[in-house]
Amino acid sequence: MTHANERLFDHELAREWKLKKTRALVDKRMELKEAIARYVEDGDSLIETGFAYARGPLAAYWEIGRQKKKNLVGIYTPDGLNNIWHEFGGLEGCHVAYVGVEMRGLISPFRRGVEAGTLKIYSEWSHGGLALSLRAAEQGLNYVACKSMLGTDIIRSNPYIKVSEDPWTGEPVCLVPAMYPDVAIFHVHHADKYGNGRIWGLSVNDTAIAAAARKVIVTCERIVSTDDIRANPYQVVIPWYVVDAVCEVPFGAWPGDMPGMYYFDRPLQERVVRIDWKTPESTREWVEKYIYGTENHYEMICLAAEDHGMNVLDYIKSLERLSCAAAYQNIGTWGSGADVDWTYEEVAKRAI
Amino acid sequence: MSEVRYTPRELLACVAARLINDGESVFVGTGLPLVGALLAHKMHAPQMMAIYEGGAIGAEPPVLPWSVADSLTFYKAPIILSMSSVFGHSRAGYADVGFLGGAQIDMYGNINATCIGDYDNPKVRLTGSGGANDIASLCDRVIFMGLHLPERFPEKCDYITTPGFLNGPGEREKAGLPGKGPWRVISHLGVMGFDEETCRMKLISCHPGVTPEIIQQFTGFEMIIPDDVEVTPEPTDEELRILRNEVDPNHLFCF
Numbered sequence: 001m002t003h004a005n006e007r008l009f010d011h012e013l014a015r016e017w018k019l020k021k022t023r024a025l026v027d028k029r030m031e032l033k034e035a036i037a038r039y040v041e042d043g044d045s046l047i048e049t050g051f052a053y054a055r056g057p058l059a060a061y062w063e064i065g066r067q068k069k070k071n072l073v074g075i076y077t078p079d080g081l082n083n084i085w086h087e088f089g090g091l092e093g094c095h096v097a098y099v100g101v102e103m104r105g106l107i108s109p110f111r112r113g114v115e116a117g118t119l120k121i122y123s124e125w126s127h128g129g130l131a132l133s134l135r136a137a138e139q140g141l142n143y144v145a146c147k148s149m150l151g152t153d154i155i156r157s158n159p160y161i162k163v164s165e166d167p168w169t170g171e172p173v174c175l176v177p178a179m180y181p182d183v184a185i186f187h188v189h190h191a192d193k194y195g196n197g198r199i200w201g202l203s204v205n206d207t208a209i210a211a212a213a214r215k216v217i218v219t220c221e222r223i224v225s226t227d228d229i230r231a232n233p234y235q236v237v238i239p240w241y242v243v244d245a246v247c248e249v250p251f252g253a254w255p256g257d258m259p260g261m262y263y264f265d266r267p268l269q270e271r272v273v274r275i276d277w278k279t280p281e282s283t284r285e286w287v288e289k290y291i292y293g294t295e296n297h298y299e300m301i302c303l304a305a306e307d308h309g310m311n312v313l314d315y316i317k318s319l320e321r322l323s324c325a326a327a328y329q330n331i332g333t334w335g336s337g338a339d340v341d342w343t344y345e346e347v348a349k350r351a352i
Numbered sequence: 353m354s355e356v357r358y359t360p361r362e363l364l365a366c367v368a369a370r371l372i373n374d375g376e377s378v379f380v381g382t383g384l385p386l387v388g389a390l391l392a393h394k395m396h397a398p399q400m401m402a403i404y405e406g407g408a409i410g411a412e413p414p415v416l417p418w419s420v421a422d423s424l425t426f427y428k429a430p431i432i433l434s435m436s437s438v439f440g441h442s443r444a445g446y447a448d449v450g451f452l453g454g455a456q457i458d459m460y461g462n463i464n465a466t467c468i469g470d471y472d473n474p475k476v477r478l479t480g481s482g483g484a485n486d487i488a489s490l491c492d493r494v495i496f497m498g499l500h501l502p503e504r505f506p507e508k509c510d511y512i513t514t515p516g517f518l519n520g521p522g523e524r525e526k527a528g529l530p531g532k533g534p535w536r537v538i539s540h541l542g543v544m545g546f547d548e549e550t551c552r553m554k555l556i557s558c559h560p561g562v563t564p565e566i567i568q569q570f571t572g573f574e575m576i577i578p579d580d581v582e583v584t585p586e587p588t589d590e591e592l593r594i595l596r597n598e599v600d601p602n603h604l605f606c607f
Contacts (some may be wrong), residue, residue: 027388051406078482093505100479102382103420104607113478121507124466128439128486135436147443151527152462152512155525157471163528171526204435259423266418266440 004045004182005122007159007214008095011142017214025226027193028246029066031095032219033299035245036063039215040072040183044094047075047134047181047213048082051204053101053269055259056080057187057219059252059297065090073122075181077130077205081256081272084109086119087280093120097130101273108277115195124157125149129176130204136178137212145173175198184213186238186251189261191220195243196236198224201259203237210238219249221261223230251316253320254301268304358587360499360540361605363559365391365595366587368451368497368538377401378452378485379438379474382420383605384497386407389537390416390599395591403447407433420483439483442490443530447499450531451493452484456509457496459552460523461516461534464509471511481513488514493535500539500570506559507573517551540564542567543584547576557582 007013009051030038040046046064050056052233061082062074070306074083078098085091086344087109099110113119125133129150136144149155150172155163162175186206199206210216211221218238229236251258257266276286294300305315358366361384368388372378374397379439380389390413393400401410408419411429418424426432433441447465453479456464466485467474488494494516498504516534517524524533533551537544554576555567564577587595596603 032380051419052420053405054419054423076480078479096480098480098482102483103386104418106477108481111477114441115474117473124480124482126485126489127435127483128490132437132440147528148439149491150529151515151518151524152485153466153471154481154485154513172526201423201426202408202432202434204406204421207434208436257419257422259426265420265425268556 001043002045008045008179008180009177010180011178014137014214015027022125023241025240027084027194027317028195028243029223030245030247032063032190032247033067034058034218036060036067036248037205039244040064042070043072044071044182046185048077048079048297049204049206049209049211050253051074051083052081052200053256053264054079055187055199055201055253056082056256057185057217057252058082058254058256058261059249060185060187060217060219062291062297063299065287066294070234075130077125077127080107082281083107083113084277084287087283092121093122095125095130096121097125097127101269104273105268108279109283112280114115118271121157123160124154126154127276129154129161129174130179130304131208133176133179134178134205134208134212136207137180141178143175143177145175148170148171149174151229170308179201181209181213183215183217184209185212185217185219187249187258188220188238189258190224190229191218191238191246192224192229192240194240194256195238195246196226196237196240197238198229198232198236199245200235206237210242213242215244217245218243218245219247219252221250221252221258223248249297251297251301253317254297255304262316265304265319268307281282354544356424358592362592362595363587364388364414364497364538364540366591367543367559367584368495369395369591370395370459370544371536371538372400372449375399376404377404377553378449378451379403379442379447379491380420380485381450381452381487382482385453385455385495386416386420386596387600387605388497389404389451391595392593394598395493403438403442405433405435405438405486409433409522412413416604418604439486439490442486443494447491447495450487451495451515452487452494452496453498454496454514456504456506457498457537458506458509458519460494460520460535461494461546461551461553462518463496463516464511465513466511468510472546484514485589488516488533489529489531491531492534494536498537498539500541500567502570502572503573505573517546520549521549521554523541541570544575550562550576552576555581559584567581
């Protein structure tokens with residue numbers, strides 16, 4: 001078995017793999033547990049999708065932790081809450097464009113791992129540079145020549161990129177090779193049973209990642225009919241033929257943001273980042289309780305509701321309200337069935 | 353003693369907002385820039401075109417987003433692109449101002465968001481670039497916002513994540529970087545620009561109650577201090593009202 005990094009930029013290996021994938025309309029629905037067990041293998045590289053904590057497949061990440069996958073290689077463009085597994089043997093190293101939660105600060109387990117040298121960083125990137133690496137794979141290009149990262153220390157801490165001359169103008173350009181992660185997991189609003197995934201909002205890098213990754217799992221808020229997808233293909237960002245598994249996982253981006261359906265659980269994220277994950281001991285306690293101590297995502301959500309002193313229905317409704325679901329009422333089948341009397345502005349002002 | 357009308361962060365946000373002209377496109381980085389950009393939009397720059405790295409362009413967020421890619425960043429956006437497209441558009445010439453924060457900025461306007469100490473054996477591991485490197489490489493000019501402390505304004509960054517003028521005059525061009533580079537630095541003590549000849553940071557104005565000596569004390573390198581240093585105008589009541597009631601009503605950031 002080769003190391004994930006040896007597969008990451010191998011154009012031929014990726015192509016051979018994809019030539020073997022079925023193009024047939026096959027029902028790929030399965031339980032999330034089964035999808036993770038089958039398609040996330042120890043030692044795989046796993047790329048972040050959506051914007052990590054905004055429309056990220058967090059239910060799937062918690063399940064990866066629950067199944068105690070070993071020695072994964074993270075590709076963080078960006079990452080927020082999915083880097084904690086190195087203290088549990090789940091993460092060997094990572095390729096980093098960004099790890100953190102913006103104005104909420106740094107992630108202690110990531111800091112600890114890197115500062116102690118127990119979590120390897122294989123390469124440093126900018127968001128734009130890594131986005132182009134995936135875009136190159138999608139577009140069938142060996143590499144792209146770009147103007148990011150030039151002149152900086154990132155060039156020195158990334159063995160995969162090169163500074164070269166534009167053959168026409170002679171000016172310096174940064175060459176970024178096409179990247180093919182082993183696994184990508186997307187969380188979308190709607191998917192059909194074949195894997196066509198539709199979103200509302202930012203696709204970020206998802207169309208590129210879908211084509212680049214070897215193995216693809218789609219989790220969705222709702223399974224919808226293929227007729228529904230065919231009637232409105234404009235927001236479909238994941239095509240069926242790249243997809244290996246489809247899992248219906250309502251609240252699959254919780255405790256992150258799912259546009260139009262639910263918003264960040266801010267107090268929970270603040271507490272997790274600032275307190276629960278502060279030390280290796282407290283992180284272990286948190287993982288024992290919320291990950292190893294739960295059977296699935298919904299038990300975890302129930303625990304969180306308990307922490308808030310709410311019953312789970314009120315808790316979920318509160319997150320729906322924060323998401324300003326009313327703004328989505330005119331988009332055909334979109335919407336979460338949440339209270340619709342609110343206007344987006346009113347709700348947002350209360351929420352934020 | 354006069355009444356305390358505003359906090360240092362509120363002053364920062366108001367000063368930053370004033371640097372944005374109506375009709376400009378602004379690539380908004382995370383943190384304080386989110387606040388400054390939204391305040392400008394709600395004050396004097398209704399035609400400001402905000403670009404977020406998540407892919408949203410031209411949105412009108414009702415209040416401060418929590419992330420540069422959360423659902424508020426594309427509220428009422430006429431179009432949503434992808435991450436590589438918004439950076440591509442910036443290189444193509446559609447981004448006038450890049451608006452950034454970071455842990456350290458040095459005398460040439462280089463920014464560090466990667467690590468404190470040696471990269472291979474860091475004292476503190478920070479977030480990494482995110483979109484900051486791309487924003488500063490590709491936008492036409494760059495505004496940096498941050499707190500003013502000697503260790504945050506070192507002579508040389510521990511790691512250059514995001515390019516300013518690199519090692520001095522002509523270095524950006526030599527490296528092949530398209531944008532004009534750093535233009536303004538706004539700290540809680542003053543507003544700085546860069547000397548055209550040497551590319552070194554230069555004081556433009558001190559915030560009320562701050563002297564050039566104080567600025568120098570809180571700076572880890574020799575700040576160029578010209579004779580004509582001005583006093584930054586205080587936030588107006590209107591600026592503070594909109595900041596507190598409309599931009600950041602729950603004091604997420606301006607405390």
